[in-house]
Structure formats: structure tokens, C-alpha cells
Amino acid sequence: MRASGIYELFEALVARDDYPREEAKPSAKAMEHFCGKLGVKCDEVLYVGDGMVDWMTAVNAGSQFIGVTSGHTDLTRWRQVAGDKVTIIPSIADLKQFL
Numbered sequence: 001m002r003a004s005g006i007y008e009l010f011e012a013l014v015a016r017d018d019y020p021r022e023e024a025k026p027s028a029k030a031m032e033h034f035c036g037k038l039g040v041k042c043d044e045v046l047y048v049g050d051g052m053v054d055w056m057t058a059v060n061a062g063s064q065f066i067g068v069t070s071g072h073t074d075l076t077r078w079r080q081v082a083g084d085k086v087t088i089i090p091s092i093a094d095l096k097q098f099l
Helices: 028-038 052-061 075-085 092-098
Strands: 046-049 064-068 087-089
Touching: 028 052, 046 052, 046 092, 052 064, 052 075, 064 092, 075 087, 087 092
Parallel strands: 046 064, 064 087
Antiparallel strands: none
């Protein structure tokens, strides 16, 4: 991220290796660490993800969630697992309407 010049655009980053394995996604601890860095509560966050582990992390932490089908989870899979409990968008470009 530093090499590409985008590191400075982020207020907080949490990587997989920053904390013990049991605190990684889908544990709520993963979101709690991130939210702590931002100084917000988990229920104040909109988590956008492209996989089931992202959705489970948001649910476990009490965060709002939007699933994206441009990643590795298509609409059929989202509906099989999450039903109508998840807002699904085809691309991150479609996120603007929710912000």
C-alpha cells in the first residue's frame, strides 16, 4: 500500500497478522480492533465485503453489512446463505447510493 501511494488515504487498517488467530474474522474481535482504531462502535459501521466470512464478521460484531458480487461470492450464493437479510450490490461502484 505504501509502494502504491494509497496507504495515507486510510484512517485505520487491521491485517490478519496483527492479532492472534482466534481474533481473526469471523470473530467479532476483528471488527472490535478495527473500530477501536477509528474510535467508533461496531454498530456504527457499514461493513462491505465480498465473502461469507465478511458477512459473518459483521453479524458477529453487530455491524451493518452490504455484500458485493464482484468478488468471489455470486448472488445465488449470497441468497443461499444469507437470504434476504443482506443487501447485495453487483459492484463497489454501486455503494455510493448507500452512503
